[in-house]
Amino acid sequence: MTPKQIRLAAIGGGLAFLALAAAIALTALEDNIVFFRSPSELAAQPAAIGEAIRIGGLVREGSVTRDGLRADFAVTDLAHDINVSYEGMLPDLFRDGQGVVAEGRFDASGRFVADTVLAKHDETYMPPEVAEALEKSGKYSSGYKPSHPGDAK
Amino acid sequence: MIVELGHFILVLALSVALVQAIAPLYLMRASRDLSRNAALGVAQRAALLQFVLVLLAFGALTYAFVRSDFSLAVVFANSHVAKPLIYKIAGVWGNHEGSMLLWVLIVAAYGAAYARFGRVQDGFAARVLIVQGWLGVAFLAFLLFTSNPFARLIPVPFSGQGLTPILQDPALAAHPPLLYAGYVGFSMAYAFALAALTGRAEDAAENWAKRMRPWILTAWIFLTLGIALGSYWAYYELGWGGFWFWDPVENASIMPWLAGTALLHSALVAEKRDTLKRWTLLLAIITFALSLSGTFLVRSGVLTSVHAFANDPERGLFILAILAGFTLVGFILYGLRLPQLAPDRAFQPVSREGLLLANNIFLATATVTVFLGTIYPLILDALGGGKISVGAPYFNAVFAPLTIPFALLLPLGPLLNWRQGHLQPLQSRLVLAAAAAALVTLGMVLTRGASVMVVALFAAALWLLFGAGLDMAQRLAPYRHRLVRFWALPAGAFSAPLAHAGLAVMLLGILAATQWREEIVVAATPGQQMEIAGISLRYDGLRDVDGPNYSAEQARLTYLSGPHSGAHLFPERRFYEAERSQTTEAAITTDLTGHLYAVVGEPSGDKRVLRVWYHPYVAFIWLGALLMALGGSFALATRLRRSA
Numbered sequence: 163m164t165p166k167q168i169r170l171a172a173i174g175g176g177l178a179f180l181a182l183a184a185a186i187a188l189t190a191l192e193d194n195i196v197f198f199r200s201p202s203e204l205a206a207q208p209a210a211i212g213e214a215i216r217i218g219g220l221v222r223e224g225s226v227t228r229d230g231l232r233a234d235f236a237v238t239d240l241a242h243d244i245n246v247s248y249e250g251m252l253p254d255l256f257r258d259g260q261g262v263v264a265e266g267r268f269d270a271s272g273r274f275v276a277d278t279v280l281a282k283h284d285e286t287y288m289p290p291e292v293a294e295a296l297e298k299s300g301k302y303s304s305g306y307k308p309s310h311p312g313d314a315k
Numbered sequence: 316m317i318v319e320l321g322h323f324i325l326v327l328a329l330s331v332a333l334v335q336a337i338a339p340l341y342l343m344r345a346s347r348d349l350s351r352n353a354a355l356g357v358a359q360r361a362a363l364l365q366f367v368l369v370l371l372a373f374g375a376l377t378y379a380f381v382r383s384d385f386s387l388a389v390v391f392a393n394s395h396v397a398k399p400l401i402y403k404i405a406g407v408w409g410n411h412e413g414s415m416l417l418w419v420l421i422v423a424a425y426g427a428a429y430a431r432f433g434r435v436q437d438g439f440a441a442r443v444l445i446v447q448g449w450l451g452v453a454f455l456a457f458l459l460f461t462s463n464p465f466a467r468l469i470p471v472p473f474s475g476q477g478l479t480p481i482l483q484d485p486a487l488a489a490h491p492p493l494l495y496a497g498y499v500g501f502s503m504a505y506a507f508a509l510a511a512l513t514g515r516a517e518d519a520a521e522n523w524a525k526r527m528r529p530w531i532l533t534a535w536i537f538l539t540l541g542i543a544l545g546s547y548w549a550y551y552e553l554g555w556g557g558f559w560f561w562d563p564v565e566n567a568s569i570m571p572w573l574a575g576t577a578l579l580h581s582a583l584v585a586e587k588r589d590t591l592k593r594w595t596l597l598l599a600i601i602t603f604a605l606s607l608s609g610t611f612l613v614r615s616g617v618l619t620s621v622h623a624f625a626n627d628p629e630r631g632l633f634i635l636a637i638l639a640g641f642t643l644v645g646f647i648l649y650g651l652r653l654p655q656l657a658p659d660r661a662f663q664p665v666s667r668e669g670l671l672l673a674n675n676i677f678l679a680t681a682t683v684t685v686f687l688g689t690i691y692p693l694i695l696d697a698l699g700g701g702k703i704s705v706g707a708p709y710f711n712a713v714f715a716p717l718t719i720p721f722a723l724l725l726p727l728g729p730l731l732n733w734r735q736g737h738l739q740p741l742q743s744r745l746v747l748a749a750a751a752a753a754l755v756t757l758g759m760v761l762t763r764g765a766s767v768m769v770v771a772l773f774a775a776a777l778w779l780l781f782g783a784g785l786d787m788a789q790r791l792a793p794y795r796h797r798l799v800r801f802w803a804l805p806a807g808a809f810s811a812p813l814a815h816a817g818l819a820v821m822l823l824g825i826l827a828a829t830q831w832r833e834e835i836v837v838a839a840t841p842g843q844q845m846e847i848a849g850i851s852l853r854y855d856g857l858r859d860v861d862g863p864n865y866s867a868e869q870a871r872l873t874y875l876s877g878p879h880s881g882a883h884l885f886p887e888r889r890f891y892e893a894e895r896s897q898t899t900e901a902a903i904t905t906d907l908t909g910h911l912y913a914v915v916g917e918p919s920g921d922k923r924v925l926r927v928w929y930h931p932y933v934a935f936i937w938l939g940a941l942l943m944a945l946g947g948s949f950a951l952a953t954r955l956r957r958s959a
Contacts (some may be wrong), residue, residue, distance in 0.1 A: 165661040168661065168663065168664060171664065172664065172672075176676060179676060180680070183683075183684070183717070185678045186712070186717075187683075187684045187687060187713050188706075188718055189712075190709045190713050191687065191688065191691065191705065191709055193708070193709075193712070194428070194706060194709035194712065195691075195692075195704070195709075196703060196704050196705075196706060197701055197702065197703050198701070198702035198704065216702075216704060228917070228919045228920070229919070230838045230919055230920075230922070231836055231837075231838055231919070231924060238559075249836075250836055250926070251554075251555075251836065251916040251917070251924055252916070252917060253913065254554070254896075254897045254898055254899050255896070255897070261500055265704075278941075294702075302383065310648050
């Protein structure tokens with residue numbers, strides 16, 4: 163092949179490859195994004211049953227009950243609550259009043275069945291979504307200023 | 316006193332960095348060789364001095380941590396008297412300010428190493444040091460103006476808040492320094508690219524690609540080890556045995572790694588074949604820009620991740636300015652200089668260059684897809700589209716189909732000649748390698764069963780492994796009859812086969828560990844038996860144990876069957892008094908063929924939640940990374956010996 167043909171073939175092949183890669187990436191992205199909704203947002207506009215979403219807020223004081231492997235608790239932004247159930251081992255930092263994020267789906271009874279529950283590294287840190295949800299609910303003082311927790315990495 | 320001295324020395328270091336960044340420019344403009352040597356001399360001395368000063372400042376901060384000087388805000392917030400010495404020292408970089416000081420120290424160290432060990436003394440070397448000088452200026456200014464590690468607290472608190480318990484682990488001593496040595500090392504790629512782009516016509520003979528390679532190899536080796544160690548740390552510390560989370564901060568480290576891997580290979584082509592030079596220069600700039608964005612993502616707290624920590628927006632803005640500044644300067648110089656660069660030499664698609672180009676296309680695509688998944692949530696949020704997260708399913712869905720053709724093409728590259736290669740002479744051996752891969756895959760399918768994608772990935776990884784073996788055999792062929800001569804082979808001959816085999820081993824480990832993982836969760840009473848992966852275990856109960864600065868509940872599990880029969884596992888839940896925080900310490904039996912991984916959870920009535928996993932071949936993941944780093948080290952060793 164002449165250099166010109168090679169260049170054309172390379173450019174053509176490269177573009178086709180990029181188009182394919184972009185198609186795969188965008189499809190994957192469309193299928194796999196998960197929206198974050200606060201309890202108040204969900205109260206105003208409930209999520210579809212079975213739709214994967216993330217919720218977040220504080221674990222309502224005194225709401226945690228355990229039965230075998232199953233834990234039930236309420237996540238609150240102090241204006242609205244969501245009842246969550248989770249089967250498995252809760253993270254180390256999970257406790258009353260702690261900011262948590264849970265990923266999962268609503269079942270037909272209106273209970274949020276979590277696949278994962280995240281609580282962060284230390285008790286002074288609050289996930290940004292949760293801090294924002296709490297501010298929006300208007301029940302939490304906006305003076306929330308975390309001290310500097312240890313930074314990993 | 317030491318603290319004030321440290322602060323003062325840091326300010327001094329900034330002034331020296333300014334001299335390193337500016338003075339040689341003036342001297343060089345004064346034209347002609349004499350002043351050019353003067354420029355290099357100034358840059359070299361400034362680089363060495365800057366390193367010594369930053370090292371002293373770092374020593375002062377370490378001293379403050381070891382002495383638990385709580386008059387320092389950073390020591391107060393991240394240390395405690397009742398903490399083992401190793402964590403007091405490692406705690407220096409277990410926080411934002413200290414880790415940025417470590418970053419600056421490593422920037423200065425690379426500059427000083429180049430000033431001291433760079434062999435060719437010319438204007439190019441001076442320009443590299445000028446760029447490093449500017450980096451020193453930017454990050455020292457960032458440190459002093461937004462993240463001063465020497466800031467005092469008044470009144471002095473009586474006791475510190477302690478270090479986040481999850482960080483109180485020996486890995487903290489090594490993971491951040493390794494990772495930073497990798498990230499920051501790519502600043503050398505940037506400096507070399509800028510030095511090449513600002514050279515005059517008569518400097519065209521400067522072989523920048525050749526001079527750049529040992530430095531990017533060094534950075535790449537460190538980054539590989541740093542990421543692997545981080546992954547292993549997360550695996551045993553976070554308590555559920557995941558080794559990679561596609562967490563934005565992990566993505567921030569994998570992007571420069573992917574781009575850096577591409578850069579290593581394209582710089583090879585640029586050096587040996589005088590082609591792909593323009594692409595290599597661009598890639599060098601992009602790789603460092605990705606390192607900087609990594610710093611931005613981690614340090615600004617814009618992302619939600621397990622590593623996210625509440626942070627000051629001012630800092631994020633400052634780093635964003637640094638990122639934008641250096642990237643823009645790089646791109647502008649590149650754009651201005653591009654038309655004047657000599658055209659690339661042509662090559663046939665079936666050649667080593669052709670395959671290396673394919674490697675670069677795959678790696679660049681992988682980088683872009685990670686970038687997309689990482690910043691898409693940020694962009695959507697900024698546009699008011701709602702808060703989303705892009706999780707592992709996206710990355711898995713993209714990486715799996717990308718990996719297959721990548722692994723299939725990869726072994727052919729080293730087997731082909733430069734310029735125009737021929738596969739016919741190797742045909743029978745390649746068929747043999749493919750048949751072996753197919754056979755083993757068939758065996759796997761018959762015994763385990765798996766999805767089409769997994770089967771394809773498994774076969775591709777095996778083909779890669781056997782291909783690397785074939786490559787090794789080809790290199791050894793001339794020595795067939797004189798095995799002694801094996802040791803006379805330059806270490807560089809082992810580098811590519813080792814690194815490529817490392818990737819194959821890692822892929823196999825990932826596949827096995829994710830596809831055939833077993834898990835049981837039980838609420839157990841003492842004496843209860845459980846079964847996982849054909850192994851019987853008995854839960855014996857709990858007892859209280861005390862560590863240096865924590866108290867723990869320790870469970871005991873006993874193997875009732877298998878080669879470990881009679882041995883115990885002791886998973887713990889630790890409670891750290893000073894930090895009022897708790898961690899889960901997994902107990903892991905580390906066999907090469909699989910890890911048994913046990914965790915003790917919270918009480919549930921009078922029972923105790925236990926979680927046990929079996930992770931088959933999971934060690935292959937990190938062994939693969941070690942092999943890759945070893946391959947890189949061989950390449951580096953040859954390079955250093957040859958040019959010594």
